[in-house]
Amino acid sequence: MRSLPRAVFVELTQGCNLKCSMCRNTRISTHSRLMSDELFAQIAETLFPVAELVDIRGWGESLILRDIENKLRHIAKYGPKVRVVSNLSFYREAILLYLLSINAEIAVSLDTVDPSLLKLLRTGTNLELVKKNLMLLSDNRRYDQQVYLLVTVQRPALTDLSNIINFAYDCGVKEIRLFSVTATAESPLSLFNCCTDIDFNLSKAAAVAKKLGIKIVLATKLGCRIYKSNDSVPCIHPWSYCYISYNGDVTCCDHLIGPGNAEYVIGNLTVSTFDNVWNGPKAQTFRHMHASSGRSQIPLAHCRWCYSEKYVDFEHYFDCKFTQTVVSI
Numbered sequence: 209m210r211s212l213p214r215a216v217f218v219e220l221t222q223g224c225n226l227k228c229s230m231c232r233n234t235r236i237s238t239h240s241r242l243m244s245d246e247l248f249a250q251i252a253e254t255l256f257p258v259a260e261l262v263d264i265r266g267w268g269e270s271l272i273l274r275d276i277e278n279k280l281r282h283i284a285k286y287g288p289k290v291r292v293v294s295n296l297s298f299y300r301e302a303i304l305l306y307l308l309s310i311n312a313e314i315a316v317s318l319d320t321v322d323p324s325l326l327k328l329l330r331t332g333t334n335l336e337l338v339k340k341n342l343m344l345l346s347d348n349r350r351y352d353q354q355v356y357l358l359v360t361v362q363r364p365a366l367t368d369l370s371n372i373i374n375f376a377y378d379c380g381v382k383e384i385r386l387f388s389v390t391a392t393a394e395s396p397l398s399l400f401n402c403c404t405d406i407d408f409n410l411s412k413a414a415a416v417a418k419k420l421g422i423k424i425v426l427a428t429k430l431g432c433r434i435y436k437s438n439d440s441v442p443c444i445h446p447w448s449y450c451y452i453s454y455n456g457d458v459t460c461c462d463h464l465i466g467p468g469n470a471e472y473v474i475g476n477l478t479v480s481t482f483d484n485v486w487n488g489p490k491a492q493t494f495r496h497m498h499a500s501s502g503r504s505q506i507p508l509a510h511c512r513w514c515y516s517e518k519y520v521d522f523e524h525y526f527d528c529k530f531t532q533t534v535v536s537i
Contacts, residue, residue: 209487213450214526216259216288217462218251219243219266220273222454226295227331230360230389230397231267231466235332238273243454247477248279251452254482256286261525265293265315266454267466272298277306284310289525293317293358296341297333304345313354314345315385320365321375329362329397339379346380356383361430362397363389366405369413377420384417385425385521386410386535399430406431414535424535429517441529442503443514446495448526450486452477458485460494463518464510472510 223238224231256262262283264270271294273279280303283290290312296304307314318338319329326333345355357376361369376384393400410431417424446460453459456478464472474494475485485491497506503515524530 209447211447212255212258212482212486214259214448215261215263215450215462216251216255217263217265217449217451218248219268219451219453219465220248220264220270220276220279221268222266222466223272224267224269224295225272225298226269226333229329229331230362230391236268238268241268241454242273247456248282250477251482252282252286255450256283256288259286259288261289261291262286263291263293263462265291265462265465268454269295269298271296271300271303276300277303280306280310280312289313291315291522295330295333296338299337301341301344304341305348308345308349308353311350311353315356315358316342316381317358317360318372318375319360319362320368321371322365322368325365325368329365339375342379342381354383355381356385357381358385358387360387360389361399361406362391363399363402364396366402366409369409370416373413373416373420373422373424376422382421383423383425385427386430388428388430388517403432407433410535418536426519426533426535427521428519442498443511444523444527444530446491446498458482460491461510463514469510472508 220243221238222241223236227235264279270276271292280290290310292307292312293315295317320326321335323335326335349355357372359372372384388399389397391398399406414424449460449462451459451462451464456476457473458475458477459469459472460474461472474490475488477485497508504512506512506515519533520530524532
């Protein structure tokens with residue numbers, strides 16, 4: 209392909225200040241799995257000048273890095289939309305205000321506001337600090353700036369969905385996006401056989417949201433509600449997205465975060481140029497599989513799941529044929 213990715217996802221670190229049950233069983237230092245300055249500079253020079261969106265999300269918390277403001281300034285000078293996903297459980301007011309100053313999109317991960325559940329699901333979270341940071345963002349953002357919650361729906365926290373809506377309202381947040389947890393059926397987090405409970409709690413949350421003027425977006429299928437599922441349109445990610453991990457591994461999807469996704473790696477920037485990776489045999493095979501018919505039978509488990517279970521997150525930023533699924537009562 210002559211074109212370069214429209215959306216570039218850069219994992220600056222896999223280190224994090226939290227230990228979440230769905231993610232990892234131990235804290236990981238930011239310094240042990242950190243993208244080198246040389247690799248970041250290579251990515252910036254090659255991709256940022258033409259990218260429409262640069263997202264510094266990864267399997268870690270980027271905003272706690274010591275030099276994060278320098279990285280953000282380096283991205284912003286090229287002019288793309290900047291997006292971050294953060295737990296906001298830290299003291300970095302200057303960084304948050306700088307993100308607002310460059311009109312960044314800020315997605316905040318928070319799966320429950322119940323203190324006892326937080327200790328179980330998102331160990332290390334300081335809820336009062338998260339609330340303080342959200343209110344700082346709400347008080348200082350322009351009316352059109354995007355600050356919203358990302359909620360991973362998990363079995364132990366199903367009954368807390370309505371409380372999250374109230375928490376968002378108190379913090380000035382007007383949008384919440386819901387994702388189903390990724391877990392085996394045996395996991396205590398799993399939503400397996402929970403359709404009835406999901407529908408009940410989702411309807412209850414939707415009623416609260418309607419009253420408070422908050423939009424709930426489904427980013428994945430949840431419960432027994434029937435929504436139109438269309439796998440006739442190929443996923444745009446293999447042609448438009450590029451995710452680069454801290455060690456230089458490249459995939460074509462922002463969903464493939466963290467360990468266990470080696471089969472989706474199309475190359476590594478520490479041993480090859482981006483053009484050779486982007487147009488290499490693995491990338492071409494990957495695109496061919498998505499362009500062919502029978503995408504529900506694609507021989508990649510994660511992609512099959514996405515075609516049947518994944519809704520629009522922010523694909524509509526790049527293609528108007530995609531629309532988000534907004535929950536209503």
